[in-house]
Amino acid sequence: MTAPRLSIEELSAISLRDGDRPILRRVALSVGTGEVHGLVGESGAGKSTIAKAILGIIPSQVKVTGGRIGFEGRDLLSLSAAELRAVLGRDIALVPQDPSTALNPSRRIDAQMTDGLRLKRGLAMKEARLRARALLEEVQIRDPDRVLVSYPHQLSGGMRQRVLIAAAFGLEPKLVIADEPTTALDVTVQKQILRLIRSLQERHGTSVLFVSHDLGVVAKICDRVTVLYMGKVVEQGATVEVLAAPRHAYTKALLAANPRYDRPDTGLEPTPPELIAALRAEIAAFDANAGTGPRDG
């Protein structure tokens, strides 16, 4: 295997507002070239914190206490704001969760799409507009000319997400962070969007870090998956292996809690209290160890 596109090593973070509570515990994960990597876990597991750390938008109450985020031979955590700005949008792009808040409601789609193409790709306005139109066609928008002159509120949620995907992939980034990109969408639209992300990613060889709470979605689009619990990686591997033969009890519990339309009486198994107690103990032992023990890796 060639060197991974993104290589997160021993990433740790604490919440300053909450008594320095650890929120990431030496997270290690790598995303290979052309790989879609799922980052799954329940709320509070630290999925979004990892995505934000990559994008340099860690909230002020969170402090990264260790580790590195390796991308193209550099540690993103050590870059200056200007250096990071040169990387973001150009080499790393984001597909956000909520397409209704990610677009500026008072600007037309063409203005918002050409911004990135002009600033990050150096295109002239006229070229940028042609490119934006081509990009909308690439995400299977049938009437790109109408969409270009539309305001976000004139488009459906699925259309807005297509626009955002076009904008993200249009900059030909090496890595796309997709943060729950289909959570706000209807299930039939979700399928179309997943199909679109996968086909664009395959066509351009883009690496994708796909943040999701939904194991079903991850099963359909991710090559590999990392399962997080309380900021700690509990399981990692090829999606097919993790889902068919999960090794960690937490992954098994997540799968057991997932309702399935093809079987009766599923989705009624909450995480057993004994397992939660065991997980908490595992985390406490890890913290005690991490605080005093030698740093490995």
Place this chain on the structure above:
Amino acid sequence: MADDLLVARGLVVSYGRHAGPAVLHGVDIHVGKGETVGIVGESGSGKTTLGRALLGLVKPATGSVVFDGNDITTLDERARRPLRRRMQMIFQDPMSSLNPRHTIGRILTEPVLLHGVARDRQTALALVYGVLDRVGLSRETVDRYSYELSGGQRQRVGIARAVVLRPDFVLADEIVSGLDVSTQAQVLRLLKELTGEMHLALAFISHDLSVVRSICQRVVVMREGRVVEEGPCERVFAAPQAAYTRMLIDAIPLPTVDPGWLTRGASVEATTTA
């Protein structure tokens, strides 16, 4: 049909003063005593409006909603009041449906007194304690405020508020959509147990067909204000009759690796979705 508790016929609902385009175009639905019926559909299908009409919260332009022999669309406010206790609702977002300035104790005891389920505060509180025990919340919860609780705990309060009145029918509108799967499983299991224990009829509105499969006996599939399919979950999920139901089911990602899934059905969607 003798055991039907709630029967709606030919419901037409439109919003706005001058009866704009209809949101429901003649919907028929029935819920039996003690039966759990799922109402599924995508955004804009009219499922929430149907739920509101079933409770008498919106007045249909035409059609009837008969609850235990009474057509609630024709009853005046006074006549409807005794039925209110028997028809309860659990809301999607407990954060915005629980008054943040009232303690949980007040939120739960007030309706009990108001509907005359208990005559005095002490009896009401005893009932509330019983329900809190049943939904898995500690009795100290009565002194807490909604914002001090987790999402799962808040949704238990929402359930407690509905069932403490000993209703015959409960409408639940997207009540697990904001929850993690393990919390969702707790809430679904609780609801399933309660409907059994209390012989409660439940209309369970959801965009998530898998969740509906897990707790409902029957399912009603809606699209653009019409029922496109209806039947026992076992039959509908195994052999859907309507092309739209088939497409909805095929769009649900199961947690199994299936390389052909993403591209399957692409041509069907192009013709079926607007």
